[in-house]
Amino acid sequence: MNSALLSNVVRFIALLLLQFFVMDQVEFMGYICPIVYLLFIVLYPVDNNRWSFLILSFLLGLTVDTFQDTGGAHAAASLTLAFVRPVLLKLIYGEGYLTKNLKIMRSPLDRFILLLALSVLIHHLVLYMLVYFNISQVLQVLQMTLFVGLSSIFMGVVLFVLFGWRSKS
Template sequence: MGFINPMVYLLFIVLYPIENKRWDVMIISFVLGIILDTFQDTGGAHAAACLTLAFTRPLWLRLVYGESYKMKNIKVLQSPFDRLLLLLVFCIVVHHIVFFSLVIFNGSQILYTLKLTLSIGAATLVVNTILLALFKPRVKS
């Protein structure tokens, strides 16, 4: 849509199963970023942002889920919607700050970088929330 381009692929990194090894998600995120860089000609910004997100993902999971994450007894997709939304917000902010800082790469454009982070981050959050609401499995009572 021109200026606002929501990044839906972040859902893949956020929802990657916790039981798998940390290196798996980092390698897959890097490959995903390289593929996006190839088609969008962003010079490694997607790869760096995806890799940063994959590297900091355990921190956000520990912050949002607490002791449940340490015990490895959570399923991200089956967690309550508010926690999933909070995790998504943290991940989107980290990814977008790294991505737009590398794309713009100009210290005098900090306000523009923050404007892009907030506007495209909000659009990404809305689109990803809609996708989660549509495809999240219902909890049976």
């Protein structure tokens, strides 16, 4: 088993456990639980097979769904994020990110924060639209996306700086 695969497996499991045992219990201000498992999708190696990436993201979301009784909302949100990630990467790291052998772990912190913020926005928007599943509650969807999204971005950056980021300097 090579080290890239191993670190991905470890990240998959560690983020799920962190989400389940710690983040779901935070309940900041009564309802804000940061969502950190999407870091797996954000940090997944760029040069890998997209087919397996989509299936893995779907399974990741589905696992969270079984714990939170949300049907398939997390699965759909994770899947959508995985599907649009190439567009986000192109937007943030420029057209030729595939040829430049991009390592997100070693990219500048401001680029990473931008990528994380856009990912969180897309993920949470899809997630809460499906959780509420009611067009008349669109304001609540936006409110949850904003507040939970801010907490997710904060926790994501903290985790990234603590465990992931290896700056070039």
